[in-house]
Amino acid sequence: MESTISIKVEFSGGLELLFDNKRSHELALPAVVPLNNDTKKDVVVAEGQGKPADVAYLIAYLRDHLLQERAELFEEGGTVRPGILVLVNDTDWELEGEGEYALRDGDEIVFISTLHGG
Amino acid sequence: MDTESLQAHDNVHPLRQEEESKGDREKDSETYPLPLEDYKRYGRQMILDGFGLQGQVNLSHASIAVVGAGGLGCPVLQYLAAAGVGKLGIFDADTVDISNLQRQILHSEVTLGMPKALSAKEALLRINSRLNIEAVTEAITAPNALSLLRAYSLILDCTDNVPTRYLLSDVAVTLGVPLVSGAAQRLDGQLCVYNMVQGEGVRGPCYRCIFPTPPNPTTVGSCEELGVLGGVTGVIGSLQAVEAVKILTGMDQRPTMTIYNALSFPPFRSIRLRPRREACIACGKDATERRARERAEGLEVTLPAVDYVQFCGGPTPDWEREGQVSGQEGERMRAGDLKQLLDNGEQVNIIDVRNPTEFSIVHLPSSRNVPLKTLLASPSSYLSAHPTVVTCRLGNDSKIGADALRKALVEERVTDGLAGEEPKAAERTLEGKGRPAEGSGADVEGIGQAGAPLGERGPVMDLVGGLRAWSFQVDSTFPQY
Numbered sequence: 023m024e025s026t027i028s029i030k031v032e033f034s035g036g037l038e039l040l041f042d043n044k045r046s047h048e049l050a051l052p053a054v055v056p057l058n059n060d061t062k063k064d065v066v067v068a069e070g071q072g073k074p075a076d077v078a079y080l081i082a083y084l085r086d087h088l089l090q091e092r093a094e095l096f097e098e099g100g101t102v103r104p105g106i107l108v109l110v111n112d113t114d115w116e117l118e119g120e121g122e123y124a125l126r127d128g129d130e131i132v133f134i135s136t137l138h139g140g
Numbered sequence: 141m142d143t144e145s146l147q148a149h150d151n152v153h154p155l156r157q158e159e160e161s162k163g164d165r166e167k168d169s170e171t172y173p174l175p176l177e178d179y180k181r182y183g184r185q186m187i188l189d190g191f192g193l194q195g196q197v198n199l200s201h202a203s204i205a206v207v208g209a210g211g212l213g214c215p216v217l218q219y220l221a222a223a224g225v226g227k228l229g230i231f232d233a234d235t236v237d238i239s240n241l242q243r244q245i246l247h248s249e250v251t252l253g254m255p256k257a258l259s260a261k262e263a264l265l266r267i268n269s270r271l272n273i274e275a276v277t278e279a280i281t282a283p284n285a286l287s288l289l290r291a292y293s294l295i296l297d298c299t300d301n302v303p304t305r306y307l308l309s310d311v312a313v314t315l316g317v318p319l320v321s322g323a324a325q326r327l328d329g330q331l332c333v334y335n336m337v338q339g340e341g342v343r344g345p346c347y348r349c350i351f352p353t354p355p356n357p358t359t360v361g362s363c364e365e366l367g368v369l370g371g372v373t374g375v376i377g378s379l380q381a382v383e384a385v386k387i388l389t390g391m392d393q394r395p396t397m398t399i400y401n402a403l404s405f406p407p408f409r410s411i412r413l414r415p416r417r418e419a420c421i422a423c424g425k426d427a428t429e430r431r432a433r434e435r436a437e438g439l440e441v442t443l444p445a446v447d448y449v450q451f452c453g454g455p456t457p458d459w460e461r462e463g464q465v466s467g468q469e470g471e472r473m474r475a476g477d478l479k480q481l482l483d484n485g486e487q488v489n490i491i492d493v494r495n496p497t498e499f500s501i502v503h504l505p506s507s508r509n510v511p512l513k514t515l516l517a518s519p520s521s522y523l524s525a526h527p528t529v530v531t532c533r534l535g536n537d538s539k540i541g542a543d544a545l546r547k548a549l550v551e552e553r554v555t556d557g558l559a560g561e562e563p564k565a566a567e568r569t570l571e572g573k574g575r576p577a578e579g580s581g582a583d584v585e586g587i588g589q590a591g592a593p594l595g596e597r598g599p600v601m602d603l604v605g606g607l608r609a610w611s612f613q614v615d616s617t618f619p620q621y
């Protein structure tokens with residue numbers, strides 16, 4: 023098993039403003055991460071204490087390492103705040119197990135903030 | 141044009157002459173399902189596979205409610221009117237403002253100040269005089285929504301606020317009709333078809349199925365705050381009109397969600413959505429059973445018991461008014477007082493906390509641009525020996541900026557005091573309280589404002605009502621946007 027996986031993350035609907043105004047990000051994540059989603063770079067995952075990197079970990083990772091604004095504009099209680107829809111390869115993440123979806127090399131995860139203007 | 145002349149215009153309109161030609165049309169309908177002239181008028185769409193004569197007949201019998209006659213509603217209405225939809229309902233409680241004309245293409249300089257529903261109706265009748273249009277200038281609310289929308293077979297959400305989006309979704313579910321929802325902001329657009337029939341008794345998700353919890357109002361921006369490109373509302377509005385025609389003609393009835401960004405490559409993305417949620421308070425099992433019970437008992441079918449505005453976190457703040465609310469004595473400066481200071485030749489550290497794009501549209505001549513985010517990151521770097529006045533467009537962000545600067549001022553003093561070193565500037569300022577700190581070293585020119593400390597650190601205030609107030613109260617030639 024590879025030690026890292028590469029994924030593509032895209033922000034839409036104004037969320038990119040929270041991430042350095044960049045819509046597209048290429049990320050390399052550890053293939054195995056701690057169960058508690060600790061995203062510190064030097065964290066060591068003990069045998070049997072890890073899980074494959076999933077969307078919940080990705081949310082924590084984005085909050086800890088890429089977010090440039092107040093955390094509550096993106097994350098709330100371990101998931102995305104209300105009004106954000108997550109897509110796993112263009113599919114509503116609810117169909118893919120939400121936070122528990124195990125990321126695979128080459129996946130594209132999109133975070134969309136709902137718009138309300140008309 | 142005022143409402144009275146609009147009605148006069150209506151009265152002479154060909155629509156009203158229907159009676160005279162009725163005889164001819166009845167003759168047509170004996171042989172053909174559409175009036176003779178419609179074959180030529182709608183031929184370009186009738187020859188499309190999957191549309192055909194039946195598609196046109198369906199459209200001519202359809203009734204569509206378009207809620208919101210703004211950036212999305214205008215293109216929607218324009219295409220649906222041109223396509224020959226039998227009845228159109230236009231619902232909008234707003235009036236036409238000059239700032240609407242950049243994207244709300246049915247309205248014009250001639251209809252400024254007119255209710256949008258009436259302005260749009262007038263424009264549509266110029267396109268298609270035989271249209272049956274119901275223009276409603278009353279706001280759609282939970283108490284009136286079902287009775288206003290009951291007559292329609294399809295609802296198009298072209299609104300601009302969260303509570304109405306939830307309300308329209310619940311109305312669509314309660315009435316059993318699909319909802320074609322559009323939204324646009326900045327360079328982004330979103331389109332979604334909710335409550336779509338997918339075969340025998342099976343319907344697609346409603347808005348609540350996807351977004352059971354509304355966003356915190358502080359994370360929701362408006363077109364006024366965030367901006368929007370006219371063509372972007374046009375893209376989404378046009379897509380809504382296409383979806384409506386697809387549904388009414390039976391060309392396609394899948395639930396869809398599409399997102400658009402003018403700068404992305406590719407600009408469109410189609411999304412596979414979850415199914416309806418069983419626990420949804422609008423379209424889930426319990427709610428469906430409740431409605432069935434109400435129908436069986438001959439009762440009026442009701443919406444979920446929700447206070448839509450409270451559910452969405454309370455009313456949207458009126459930022460222009462909020463910006464004018466007076467704060468603590470000595471913490472806020474009126475536009476006229478700032479003008480006085482500048483006219484007296486006082487040096488004022490004017491900090492404008494808008495983003496650079498807005499700053500470059502227009503700003504006070506002696507102001508400098510420190511975007512709020514930058515200022516909040518290290519407020520102490522922006523303190524000055526001169527009085528500081530923080531400003532922005534309406535006077536809300538500037539309050540946040542001024543608070544941060546004052547906090548930095550206090551922290552600076554505390555740090556100096558704790559250090560026990562020789563008293564620095566901040567200590568000495570207290571002596572000069574209430575009058576200009578003459579000769580205190582630097583080129584300080586204080587102001588005798590409300591007991592704020594003077595000296596090497598001038599007092600920090602924010603401009604009440606922001607640059608809009610400056611334009612209203614001091615300089616009417618200063619552009620507002």
Ligand SMILES: [Zn+2]
Pocket residue numbers: 345346347348349350416417420421422423424
């Ligand atoms: Zn639902």
